[in-house]
Amino acid sequence: MSAPTATSRIPHRLKLNLQAIVGRAYPRIVGANREPSWIFFEAILPLLGIAAYVFIYKALGERALLGVSDPTEIARIRASTNSLIATVVLGGTMVAFWLNVLWSMASQLYWEKEIGNLQLYMMAPMSRMALLGGMAIGGMFMTSVRAITTLVVGVVVFSVVLQVSNPLLLIGVFFVTLIALYGMGMMLASLYLLWGREAFNLSALLEEPIFFSSGFYFPVGGFAKFGTIGGAMLAFATAIPATLGLDAMRQIIVPGGPVLPIPIPWGPGTFLTADLEFGILIVLAVVFLFLARQTLAYLEKLARREGRLTSRHQ
Amino acid sequence: MSNLARKHWRSFKWAAWLGWEMDSNWTEPWLFMVYSVIKPIAGAFILVLMYSVFALIGQFTDPDLFSYIYVGNAFFIFVGNTLFGTFQVIQSDREWYQTLRYTYISPISYYTYIVGRAASKVAVATLAVVITLAFGALALGVRFEVSLVQVPMFLAALVLGLFCLISIGICLAGISFMTAKHTHGLAEGIPGIFYVFCGVLFPLTALPGWAQSFGRGIPLTYWFDLTRRLILPSNTINSGLGFFSDIEILALLLASSLIFFLLSLGIFKLGEYMARKAGKIDMTTSY
Numbered sequence: 001m002s003a004p005t006a007t008s009r010i011p012h013r014l015k016l017n018l019q020a021i022v023g024r025a026y027p028r029i030v031g032a033n034r035e036p037s038w039i040f041f042e043a044i045l046p047l048l049g050i051a052a053y054v055f056i057y058k059a060l061g062e063r064a065l066l067g068v069s070d071p072t073e074i075a076r077i078r079a080s081t082n083s084l085i086a087t088v089v090l091g092g093t094m095v096a097f098w099l100n101v102l103w104s105m106a107s108q109l110y111w112e113k114e115i116g117n118l119q120l121y122m123m124a125p126m127s128r129m130a131l132l133g134g135m136a137i138g139g140m141f142m143t144s145v146r147a148i149t150t151l152v153v154g155v156v157v158f159s160v161v162l163q164v165s166n167p168l169l170l171i172g173v174f175f176v177t178l179i180a181l182y183g184m185g186m187m188l189a190s191l192y193l194l195w196g197r198e199a200f201n202l203s204a205l206l207e208e209p210i211f212f213s214s215g216f217y218f219p220v221g222g223f224a225k226f227g228t229i230g231g232a233m234l235a236f237a238t239a240i241p242a243t244l245g246l247d248a249m250r251q252i253i254v255p256g257g258p259v260l261p262i263p264i265p266w267g268p269g270t271f272l273t274a275d276l277e278f279g280i281l282i283v284l285a286v287v288f289l290f291l292a293r294q295t296l297a298y299l300e301k302l303a304r305r306e307g308r309l310t311s312r313h314q
Numbered sequence: 315m316s317n318l319a320r321k322h323w324r325s326f327k328w329a330a331w332l333g334w335e336m337d338s339n340w341t342e343p344w345l346f347m348v349y350s351v352i353k354p355i356a357g358a359f360i361l362v363l364m365y366s367v368f369a370l371i372g373q374f375t376d377p378d379l380f381s382y383i384y385v386g387n388a389f390f391i392f393v394g395n396t397l398f399g400t401f402q403v404i405q406s407d408r409e410w411y412q413t414l415r416y417t418y419i420s421p422i423s424y425y426t427y428i429v430g431r432a433a434s435k436v437a438v439a440t441l442a443v444v445i446t447l448a449f450g451a452l453a454l455g456v457r458f459e460v461s462l463v464q465v466p467m468f469l470a471a472l473v474l475g476l477f478c479l480i481s482i483g484i485c486l487a488g489i490s491f492m493t494a495k496h497t498h499g500l501a502e503g504i505p506g507i508f509y510v511f512c513g514v515l516f517p518l519t520a521l522p523g524w525a526q527s528f529g530r531g532i533p534l535t536y537w538f539d540l541t542r543r544l545i546l547p548s549n550t551i552n553s554g555l556g557f558f559s560d561i562e563i564l565a566l567l568l569a570s571s572l573i574f575f576l577l578s579l580g581i582f583k584l585g586e587y588m589a590r591k592a593g594k595i596d597m598t599t600s601y
């Protein structure tokens with residue numbers, strides 16, 4: 001019997017890594033849904049935050065209607081209000097994914113280190129990317145279930161009118177956004193591994209500022225109206241997959257054409273269409289997955305060398 | 315000072331110091347300060363952009379409503395911080411640091427200890443509120459109008475509002491004696507309820523009738539309304555509480571704060587008793 005070669009071991013390694021992916025995704029797909037309390041805590045409670053922002057737009061809409069008698073003007077104000085409410089419901093739904101990326105992807109290796117699992121993962125004969133990939137797939141599924149529940153309830157409760165103009169593109173944008181977002185989460189996971197206790201605070205810090213810069217509750221193109229600072233903010237925001245994903249989805253499902261889309265600086269009057277954003281998101285997904293692989297390998301080596309891989313409470 | 319008062323003061327003082335150390339010792343003080351104010355400022359910016367976008371699309375501006383939203387959001391910083399500061403103590407000490415059993419058997423009042431632990435979060439929140447309000451006044455044109463005569467009432471309302479928030483936080487802490495992993499859900503859910511039903515970001519009248527009635531049953535609704543009355547110029551917004559005078563609102567706030575204080579004592583004792591009886595007082599569940 002000949003000794004196994006690197007090539008002959010590929011199927012075996014592939015099988016092992018697939019098993020690792022399934023094994024790590026399992027608790028998030030099956031385990032996380034086993035206890036029904038998630039329906040209340042993770043699907044219904046987020047509606048409260050969405051409701052607060054919806055009522056702001058409603059209050060603004062009602063104030064704008066005061067003293068207006070022209071039916072065309074009334075229809076215009078109502079349409080604007082509805083499109084912004086739809087933006088809030090869509091953004092509020094996508095918040096679940098960003099929070100999942102922060103708390104269940106980026107922070108995960110740090111948590112695993114704290115509870116003593118990380119050393120077991122490191123000893124297991126699998127690729128670290130398989131581990132992160134399993135976490136990402138499980139997280140995407142788990143969060144999608146919660147987000148879709150929130151979206152459906154939100155649309156019904158707030159009587160939001162949505163109009164899907166291109167279903168295939170919508171599905172494509174949604175999944176590519178998730179892959180790019182979770183790729184970013186995988187990259188951050190290795191950074192957090194090194195940063196230790198600061199990981200928790202960093203995740204907390206990346207909530208509101210990203211909700212703001214990515215335009216979770218308003219069309220992000222609104223930044224363009226704030227001159228150079230707004231333009232710089234917009235440029236920064238487009239590096240975060242949520243920004244382009246949300247804007248593209250808004251363009252596809254909010255009726256009445258794009259509301260404040262992202263302008264292209266070198267083409268006056270032009271803006272990023274959903275197709276173009278889809279293309280950029282594909283590039284971002286590839287870049288983040290590549291960076292995740294590189295940073296993970298580098299920082300794992302660094303953490304091993306500095307003896308920080310298994311040290312807790314640091 | 316009596317022995318009992320001294321004991322409570324000592325518990326409070328050291329718990330506050332511990333809370334501050336735990337919150338801030340992961341980094342340099344200046345970075346901690348930046349970190350502490352970036353979140354609320356970003357939260358305020360979300361509202362600024364929401365308003366600006368509506369103004370752009372709807373071709374409509376309403377500085378009164380913007381000030382209403384901005385001030386409500388600034389004072390809401392107290393809500394999130396104070397509530398989280400109180401009711402995460404048990405969960406974090408029990409599950410994360412696993413020090414609850416040692417603190418619990420020490421000769422202190424555990425109730426006062428939790429209040430002390432929340433104190434550092436209240437202090438940081440105060441700074442964030444001041445910075446947010448100053449930013450609103452200096453950069454966004456939010457106009458404040460405070461007369462010296464109203465300062466005592468404003469301070470009284472602030473103290474009562476915080477007292478009420480801490481009492482609600484302790485009620486939740488009492489419940490968290492018995493729960494395993496729901497602290498984060500509660501941390502988002504309970505402030506979320508206040509965010510929607512207390513007229514924080516929009517007048518109560520924007521809500522459906524049943525929700526307005528619910529909001530009027532929450533003491534924080536009165537706190538937010540009174541605070542706005544005392545620091546903003548008079549405006550045309552119908553907050554839904556216009557039929558109460560300032561003094562009546564303060565009296566309502568005082569009464570409801572006392573009710574919540576008594577409730578917090580009862581719920582905390584009950585939660586503690588049930589947790590001890592069920593052997594859950596120092597149980598770790600790895601959540």
